[in-house]
Amino acid sequence: MTSPLLEIRALKRYFPVRSGLLHRITGLLRAVDGVSLEVNAGEVIGIVGESGCGKTTLGKTVQGIYRPTAGEIFLEGKPLSRLPAKDLRRLGLSLQYVHQDPLASFDPWWPMARSLDEPLRAHTDLPWSERMERVVRIVKAVGLDTEHLECFPHELSGGQLRRLTLARVLALNPRVLILDEPTASLDVSVQARILKLLSDLRSEFKLTYVFISHDLRIVRIMCDRVAVMYLGKVVEIGPTEAVLRDPRHPYTRALLAAIPRLSPGEPQDENLLEGEPPSPLFLPQGCRFSSRCPLFQEGLCNASEPALSPIGPGHEAACFRSAELSTSEETVARVGGFGLEKAEKREGSKMRIGESDAS
Amino acid sequence: MHRTAEESHLLRIKDLALEFHTERGVVQALDGVNLAVAKGEVLGLVGESGCGKTVTGRSVLGLIPCPPGRIVRGEIWLDQENLMTLSQENLRSRVRGSRITLVPQDTLGPLNPVHTVGTQMGDILKYKGRSRNGRPNRPGSDHQEILDLLRAVHLPDPDKILAKYPAELSGGQRQRILIAMAFLPRPELIIADEPTTALDVTVQAQILKIFRDLVARDGCSVLFITHDMGVVATICDRVSVMYAGQIAETAPVRKLFESPRHPYTVKLLDSVPSPEKKEISQIPGTVPTLININKGCRFYDRCPQRLDRCRDHKPGLTQADEDHAVFCHLFG
Amino acid sequence: MNGRVSALQSLPGVGLAKKLLNRRMLRLFFRDKLTGLGTVLVLVTFFLAVAAPVLSPFPEDAYENVRVAERLQSPSAKHWFGTDRMGRDIFSRVLYGGRVTLFIALAVTLLSIAIGVPLGLVAGYYSGAIHEVIMRVADVFLAIPRIILALSLAAALGPNVPNVIVALSVSFWPRFTRIVEAETQSLRHELYIEASQSLGVSPVSILFRHIFVHTLPTIIVRGTLGIGFTILLAATLGFIGVGVSPPTPEWGLMIAESREYLPGTWWYALFPGLAIFLTVMGYILMGDSLRDAMDPRLRGIEG
DSSP: OOOOSEEEEEEEEEEEEEETTTTEEEEEEEEEEEEEEEEOTTOEEEEEOOTTSSHHHHHHHHHTSSOOSEEEEEETTEEGGGSOHHHHHHHHTTEEEEOSOTTTTSOTTSOHHHHHHHHHHHHOOOOHHHHHHHHHHHHHHTTOOHHHHTSOGGGSOHHHHHHHHHHHHHTTOOSEEEEESTTTTOOHHHHHHHHHHHHHHHHHHTOEEEEEESOHHHHHHHOSEEEEEETTEEEEEEEHHHHHHSOOSHHHHHHHHHSOOSSTTOOOGGGOOOSOOOOTTSOOSSSTTTTTOTTOOTTTTTTSOOOOEEEETTEEEOOTTGGGSOOOHHHHHHHTOOOOOOOOOBTTBOOOEESOOOO | OOOSOGGGEEEEEEEEEEEEEETTEEEEEEEEEEEEEETTOEEEEEOOTTSSHHHHHHHHTTOSOTTTEEEEEEEEEETTEEGGGSOHHHIIIIIBTTTEEEEOSOSSTTSOTTSOHHHHHHHHHHHHOOOTTSSOOOHHHHHHHHHHHHHHTTOSOHHHHHTSOGGGSOHHHHHHHHHHHHHTTOOSEEEEESTTTTSOHHHHHHHHHHHHHHHHHHOOEEEEEESOHHHHHHHOSEEEEEETTEEEEEEEHHHHHHSOOSHHHHHHHHTSOOTTOSOEEOOOSOOOOSBSOOSSOTTGGGOTTOOTHHHHSOOOEEEEETTEEEEOGGGO | OOSSOOGGGGSTTHHHHHHHHSHHHHHHHTSSHHHHHHHHHHHHHHHHHHTHHHHOSOGGGGSSOOOGGGTTOOOOSSSTTOBOTTOOBHHHHHHHHHHHHHHHHHHHHHHHHHHHHHHHHHHHHOOSHHHHHHHHHHHHHHHSOHHHHHHHHHHHHOSSHHHHHHHHHHHHHHHHHHHHHHHHHHHTTSHHHHHHHHTTOOHHHIIIIIIHHHHHHHHHHHHHHHHHHHHHHHHHHHHHTSSSOTTSOOHHHHHHHHGGGTTTOHHHHHHHHHHHHHHHHHHHHHHHHHHHHHOGGGSSOOO
């Protein structure tokens, strides 16, 4: 049993909220409030949640864009906060974060070649011609060509920009990529190709992915395991099929129920949540989901916060009443449970995407 | 697409062709779009970015700036009136905001930041309201109507909401208000332009339910523009699929999903991830630029079943079924 | 399609230069009458200044010369702008004056940029002591009106060209620091800066290869406007007598000399004054269009 490649332990990231003339600290935004995760080499773990759940902050804190308020991150077994700067710099390159907005993550006045060259220029001593050779190779690996290198960001499409963000990060030979909504704002057909690209890159470059998304449908296709976040905490985690087939946290169920189905005419209204998440500045007492939970029980759910407890192999949920969420056929049908044909799983790859990319 | 009696259609777009004159050339944005929304029906207009669905929606309201736009040909009929014969002034005073309203995607832009929600909704009734029995409403009943609508969109404490400014509300709350504002003047037609695209999936589910309930209550027609097939399945009665400025296929929603005919529709449905499927497929190639595009079917370059004829000859309308229309040479 | 990317791409600012020099850019410099006028004025005054030795009918009049018989003559075929109190050809002196003035203005602006911009970048990027020290020092200088500062310094240092340049620069550099600091503060939070940081790019690299380039439009606008005002200031210094000293042909100085002969010898003050006016105008008109030229995203309207 090898140790995990990336381990996050009790990670917290708080933001002070200032208001008033003197900019005094009036509150604390607990964006990430005690998250622990293990990511094994070669796997794809999904982080799912809606806006405000903290998944982007989690990704940025892990990579180092934000410093953790508390907790520790271990990469290849080494604690990142206790490393000397030089080692940290070198090790930190193995862990890269890919932003949600590809257009905004490039300098609008730099031609793409220069943007892609930047990490190589910063970290290698290679002369320009050799760096360009590497850039061209990687650009081809992501399905583009040299003509795209001469463009400016605003001249390229969303899909092309997304490929280039990946190319830029791959130049550093990372081991773990934190992908923040890699298919956001992309058309459905482009999305399929980017997902296939991600799958191919993973095998070609031996990568591990932390896949942040709000869309369970994509997570199902891409991820081996999934963690569901709500207001800064993980409420359920486990192998994707297990979590989606047998969701044991009411929020996970609500997420599943809310996905519009392609089979028309069967709305699952009873499982729809009311209202919106409370502001992270004013969390409810006890369980954070209590204000919207259909299973809310006075005296139990608002007394203390439930911790993640095991449901099945590798599957945990943080709900006092998770045992009551049964897996009867009727419940599965109500929630719109995912079809359970046992598709054969290919070794090391969860992706099954038809047709090759001809472009 | 054509019902037995044309009079049952509230909105009819006939052969609408629109182009944009830009520095890079003439963009043929719409190429003979045919669309019809029956009274009391929700028609989905679905397609990927750049297909022209938003342009079509805005054309109905006359909101496409000309220049650089130019309407080459076509007619837009609202009931018995050809909207294209109306001046901007007439459109503004008689159609926009009263007979046809718009629910936009952006929730912050359309709301005036310096007026409260109550003021803005009140203004709608003041300037655009038509009551059910044709007589102008009394001031008191105006207020009641607004409160009723706010409750219908599941906003708690409507009184408090009225006193708030748009910036004080969340995206989901603002979208509900915009929906309320769209239903307030009791329009005949509502054009919804991707109203839930920017929202979380649980909020989207609520909004779609609210929309469905309000449509059922008021009996108005809706042209629902979206890129999300799942949303179409949830809320629409019929759906038109658009590609690169052309309508590919129009059918009742269930029929479209069960037996899609047009090759693009087939591929589009295949590439949508959904809980029912474990695989998604891709469409090779890219959407063509709409400058100097071929005269025939615009899906030609990427169509796995194309014929020689398809490149230069536009397909005509074929009735695959009484209510299922396809624009494809394979069928006619 | 060859598989190699052109070598040019790697040079700093080449992307920018390529964007600037294509036909669309040239159209931008002349896109409306006022902008075109500004560009033309700048180019013409620059050309005239550079070509002064060639174009002047009486190059010897540029500095010390005396033609008693031709003193204070009104404009004629021989002396297009008339003559001054020493009988020197004013046209030639105006042309040569352009050299002096432009030299001073450009030197001042470049020196102020060289001092002010790096300080502004550093102050904007870092917070804490560095930021405070730089900004407070700049504030002190900014609190004093430019002309008073320049005047006092010039008077203290003595009237010659280098001193004028120093005096004017000291009063000018904080303005660049302040605007660059403000821009840097906001740019610092841009997503592409964050992306570069997470790629491990060093702060120095980020400051000078990313942020600096984006502050260039502001710097250029401020700079071109500043050239205009600097020219006026230099002329003022000259007019008051603490700037360059006679017999240097400087427009302000010439106007000062003309005072005792006004209003009769109108040409003596008019032509140097006109020169100041046109030159300053040109830079100000052009400054605006230059700023628009810098952003590639503003080019063209996408369908």
